[in-house]
Amino acid sequence: MYCKRCYTVNSDNANKCVKCGADLNAQRQMAKKLAYYKGASKTLMGALCGFFLGIIGLIIGLWSYGPNTYERKTFLKGWVISLAISVVGVIFLYVFLLLIMGGGLLL
DSSP, X not given: OBOTTTOOBOOTTOSBOTTTOOBHHHHHHHHHXXXXXXXXXXXXXXXXXXXXXXXXXXXXXXXXXXXXXXXXXXXXXXXXXXXXXXXXXXXXXXXXXXXXXXXXXXX
């Protein structure tokens, strides 16, 4: 692991940097938080593209992120979530309109 303060290479299980004494555990925790927030933003982007753009949003997302990357996986997660919400919304709207129209089939 590289120390973010002095860029010295340390062993992966080291707690402190061998050169400057910086706390490497805090650096690991910060890296995990940063990865989480990056993933959350990709999920949100996937959800928005899926909701507003549908299949076009999926194609844009697959094109934007490299294959087998964390960003692509989180984007796809957001796209699937928005697809599920859209399907449930359409079903709800159909049932609601069916009730309003007096039980006639809306096709």
